Amino acid sequence: MSSSYDPKKITEIHEHLHSELPSDPALRVKALESLLVEKGMVDSAAIDAWVDLYAEEIGPKRGARVVAKSWTDPTFRARLLADGTAAISEFGYQGHATGHIVAVENTPGVHNLVVCTLCSCYPFALLGMSPGWYKSQEYRARAVRDPRGVLKEFGVSVGDEVEVRVWDSTAELRYLVVPERPAGTEGLSEDQLAALVTRNSMIGTDRVLKKAG
Amino acid sequence: MARVHDMGGLPNQGRIVMDKDEHPFHADWEARMWGMNEAMWGPDSWTLDWWRYVRELIQRDDYLTRPYFDQWMQVYAAMMVDSGVATVAEIASGKSDGSRPKGAVLMHAADVAKAAATTRDFRRPADQKPAFTPGDKVHTKTLGEGFHTRLPSYLMNKTGIVHAHRGNHLLPDAGAKGAEVAQHLYTITFAGADLWPGEGRDKDRFNADLWESYLERA
Numbered sequence: 001m002s003s004s005y006d007p008k009k010i011t012e013i014h015e016h017l018h019s020e021l022p023s024d025p026a027l028r029v030k031a032l033e034s035l036l037v038e039k040g041m042v043d044s045a046a047i048d049a050w051v052d053l054y055a056e057e058i059g060p061k062r063g064a065r066v067v068a069k070s071w072t073d074p075t076f077r078a079r080l081l082a083d084g085t086a087a088i089s090e091f092g093y094q095g096h097a098t099g100h101i102v103a104v105e106n107t108p109g110v111h112n113l114v115v116c117t118l119c120s121c122y123p124f125a126l127l128g129m130s131p132g133w134y135k136s137q138e139y140r141a142r143a144v145r146d147p148r149g150v151l152k153e154f155g156v157s158v159g160d161e162v163e164v165r166v167w168d169s170t171a172e173l174r175y176l177v178v179p180e181r182p183a184g185t186e187g188l189s190e191d192q193l194a195a196l197v198t199r200n201s202m203i204g205t206d207r208v209l210k211k212a213g
Numbered sequence: 214m215a216r217v218h219d220m221g222g223l224p225n226q227g228r229i230v231m232d233k234d235e236h237p238f239h240a241d242w243e244a245r246m247w248g249m250n251e252a253m254w255g256p257d258s259w260t261l262d263w264w265r266y267v268r269e270l271i272q273r274d275d276y277l278t279r280p281y282f283d284q285w286m287q288v289y290a291a292m293m294v295d296s297g298v299a300t301v302a303e304i305a306s307g308k309s310d311g312s313r314p315k316g317a318v319l320m321h322a323a324d325v326a327k328a329a330a331t332t333r334d335f336r337r338p339a340d341q342k343p344a345f346t347p348g349d350k351v352h353t354k355t356l357g358e359g360f361h362t363r364l365p366s367y368l369m370n371k372t373g374i375v376h377a378h379r380g381n382h383l384l385p386d387a388g389a390k391g392a393e394v395a396q397h398l399y400t401i402t403f404a405g406a407d408l409w410p411g412e413g414r415d416k417d418r419f420n421a422d423l424w425e426s427y428l429e430r431a
Contacts, residue, residue: 001256001296001314003263005390007359010270013291013301018272020305021290025283026242031307032286033245035299036253038309041317047248049325055237055244058329085332094332096251100379102400117221117365119265120281125329129237129247133229135281141223144367144419145409153229164417168221170363171382171398171422172335 059128062093063176064197066126068190070103071181081105084176088126095125097174104167105178106207111158112177113151113204115143116169123174127202134203144168154205177204182211216358217276218269222367222408246282249289252325254318259292262388266361267291337395339381343425345399349375350431353401353423361389364427368419371408372431373401376420384424396424 004010021028036042066088070077080087084101088094101123104112116122117140122130133139142150147164151157158164167175179201185193200206238244268276268288276284293299298314320328345351355369356362363385379398387394401423405414 001258001298001316003256003258003292003391004295005263006295007266007270010267010291010295013294014271014275014287016301017287017290017294017304018275020301021287022305025280025286026240028283028286028290029242029246029249032289032304033249034307035303035309036249039299039317040313040319041255041298042249042253043319043321045322046252046320046325047245049322050248050251050329051238051244053325053329054247059237092330095330096332099332099334100336115221117367118218118363119268125332131235132232132239132281136229137220137223137277138226138229140220141226142229143221145222145224145412145414147417150229154231160416162416166417166419168365168368168419168421170365171379171385171424172333173379173398173400173422 054124054129058095058125060199060202061194062088062091062128063123063126063199063202064194065091065190066093066176067178067197067202068193070178071193072190077178080178093126097121097172098123098125100171100173101126101176102167102173103176103178104165106180108180109161110163110165111151111156111204111207112165112167112175113143113147114167114169114175114177115140117141117144118170121169121172121174123176126174126176127199131199151205151207154200156205156207158207177202179207179209182209184211216269216366217271217273219366221365243280243282246285250285251328252320254320256296256298256314256316258296258391260388260391262361262385263391264288264292265385266389267295269361335383336380337383337393339395339397341397343378343397343399345375345378345397345425345428345430347375347377351375351399351401351428352431354427354429356427360386362386362427364423365421367408368401368403368421368423371403373403373407376400376402379422382424384426386424386426396426398422398424399428401428
């Protein structure tokens, strides 16, 4: 099962597929699954297991726990900033697209924003499925040109004194934004703190977390 | 014609449409397609960057208008046809002509938990020292079309500063041709004023992870 690595050949195949496949994505995907099962390349029960895992267990709550721990445990925070993959592995959160996690911290003077302009790279095993807007042309185009305008659309205003740092995921590094701990949360447990951390705050499209989630 | 997938910095874009539905999967077919991608080990020749390149080669209108996971379907379909695993007619009908690829390894449901907790390290041992160190001023090259690269257009022919050396990572440009070649990888920081002069981005910093062959000393 070799591949040609030939863009001309693939372009022709795409044209052929474009004219031969049904238009409805649901029909196309159903046919592909049936075929892969018949070919002995995919087991439908394994698909079910993956979907269940990412619908139930693996999601942004994982990232939120990591962030909450970084707020309460300075030595963990130091480990997270030094080697994100090793730090999340302490939770057993290593998995798909988390081989090279880089944690970047927000401060009063810095706001971080993550994008993948070339496709849709995202730290799946840490944040779960990516939101639709993250994969949209508008976000991919604008995050690296007008990040403050993008943030405004998400309801985030960053002052002129704040430096915005954008991270384009062009390699296999995956960025995790560590938002600031909200003021007035000194008495909260790690679990309670984790409940305050939004998914968007770990991508960078949210900044000031609310004291009560 | 510009690379359709290379969207960073494209002008005249509309507002970002946010999802009202925050469920991880919006439609059953999306979940099935995503799960198929995860549940298939596939042939070794289907490298990550060959996969990406096959998606980038989808016809422009399809890339821009067809749903995201539908494009994943088309990537697998195209790779299967290219590898001789299936014909277009089989893919259109969902019915096999009876041929089975040799050497396909099936992932079973019992394998999923372990597979989902397995991470991939893209670093390889280096036989050369990194050419650049943090703080160095570098200039990005202009890479043409007709092959896969992870140097985005908006960062071509620009000057930046090396923020960090990230190790010796597999080069996507080679991976898309089935070759395993590693190069030193760096996070490069570009000043907003340099990327977007006159657009009021002077306080912003733009970072990207770029391989050594994309860079020259400035």
